[in-house]
Amino acid sequence: MTGFIKSNRRNVLKSAAALGTAAFLPSMAKAQSSIGDILQSPQRGNWDDQFDSAGSSNRAAVDSRLPILSPPTVSYVEAAIDNYRGIVSNGGWPLVNATQRLKVGVRDNSVRQLRQRLIISGDMARNSGESTTFDSFLDAGLKRFQARHGMVADGVMGNYTLAALNIDARTRLGQLETNLVRLRSMSGFLGDRFVMVNIPGTELEAVRNGRVERRHKTIVGRVDRETPVLSSKIHEVILNPYWTAPKSIIRKDIIPLMRKDPTYLTRNKIRLFDGSGQEVAPETVNWSTDEAVALRFRQDPGKINAMSSTKINFHNPHAVYMHDTPQQSLFGKFLRFESSGCVRIQDIRELSTWLLSSDSGYTRGQIEQIIKSGESTPIQMTTPVPVYFVYISAWSTGDRVVHFRDDIYNRDGVGELETAATAL
Structure with missing residues (x-):
């Protein structure tokens, strides 16, 4: 994915550096992202802090059998929006200024910031204390946060987790408001059985x-x-x-490969056919041109x-x-x-x-x-x-669990909502 906008990539790294993460950026840069503010939001709401973080140490704690596309999901997102408006009106959550990877056993002032951050977002109970030591309670809370964001819930705070933690509350509220519109448009009867692919x-x-x-x-x-x-x-x-190759893949991928390796089609059991269904030998095609686009490329089963x-x-x-x-x-x-x-x-x-x-x-x-x-x-x-x-990048399926994903295609309204995934 080399089409990543380089200026945004530089902004990602500058943002991470400003948060004091330079000590571990180089080793994890390919898997990281940072997201800027995307939307201004309504200013008032009530925040209910009665979250239960018990049993939050694995993905099952945040999973649900409720479909993302369902009327109850709409109601849960509306409730989440009210809660996030309350978080915003109360000042949001603190930045986590980490200078090292945080995990169980680490003692650092940024651990207290992480603890406060997770308490406000409901990933830890309010009585989780203010210790600067990364303990098992914080491990469970961080795993819950990671699972809500689609990450591997390993309890280790690397760059990608840090970037997600430091997305401010207004941004998350904006994501919820944007996705509520999408969810409402898909909240009718979709079938007794259906398949849903959530792209982000x-x-x-x-x-x-x-x-x-x-x-x-x-x-x-x-x-x-x-x-x-x-x-x-x-x-x-x-x-x-x-498998019949689309013309876009023939033009962008296969023709360039054949110019480098004339055996590519044969090795991959891909045969060529003309418009009348007659097979065409690859060596008879002029691969320095695009004439092959007019042929049908069919790969045998296997x-x-x-x-x-x-x-x-x-x-x-x-x-x-x-x-x-x-x-x-x-x-x-x-x-x-x-x-x-x-x-x-x-x-x-x-x-x-x-x-x-x-x-x-x-x-x-x-x-x-x-x-x-x-x-x-x-x-x-x-x-x-x-x-x-x-394309649903924020939703809730109950139990006060709010899910967020990166806006990989930049469809949530503002160009800053891009990820380092585009650099892979």
Whole structure:
């Protein structure tokens, strides 16, 4: 993702340095971001400080089976906005001026600032004290904060966590207000079963009868090839799919690769076909020009196929779809903005089973057998399932847990709301 705006990247680093983080910036710079103020907000509200941080040491403490797209979520966000208005009117929260990575056992004056910060945002109880030693209570509170922000909840305050902590309360209030509008527009009946991909959250929810039955990590489009917001219906699951390269990828990726390595297509089992369906030998194409764009590039099914085992189709004007990937290691990354616009799904065979078992009666075992055969097998959905790609960067699903994500595509209203994810 080399299309990152360099001036913003410099501002990110300057901001972190101003907070005293220079001691550990170099080792973690690729995974960090800083977000400036985005919106002015209404000035009054009441802050209820009765938060319960017990059991907050892992991701489960902030997860919910309530779908992000639901009427109750709208109500919870409205309540969160009232609470954040109260935080703002009471002066917000303190900056954490850390000069080192904070974790259990560290003693530093900035630990007291961190403790106060987490108490105000509800990640720690009000009676958590003012100690300058990073103890187990603070560890639990920081893990809760990290989980609410989609981070690995490891209880270690590195640059990325520090940057998120030091986003001021007005900014967070602005995010909630902006996303409330989006949530309200999607709060009607979306289907007895539906699939939702939250682009900035890089996560998929499979919902049945108002309850999230499955969640999957996703990989979405990088900043120069964004995943679009859309509504459609899943009508087909293809096991062992052929992959046909879009013209944009042919032009931007494959042609440059062929100029460097003429064996690329053969090694990756990609075959060329002309308009009449006749196969074309790669060595007959002039790769110094763009004439290859007129050809069809089709990759055979198999483990190295760009979609690996599965493709999930739904009609849309953007020619995007959901699919498996041979690059499973990417799902272990925190920042998963890697694709050319389509959405890659972790553990997609479970999602396929969820889609097909109730519709066509396919079991996981049958799906595995078809994949093992290597034969491309399209399966039409008897009852198409609604699918929604949405852009929600702030929400709440109850229990006073408020979630925030980075505005990877800068859609929340102001250019400062960008992240270092764009530098990957």
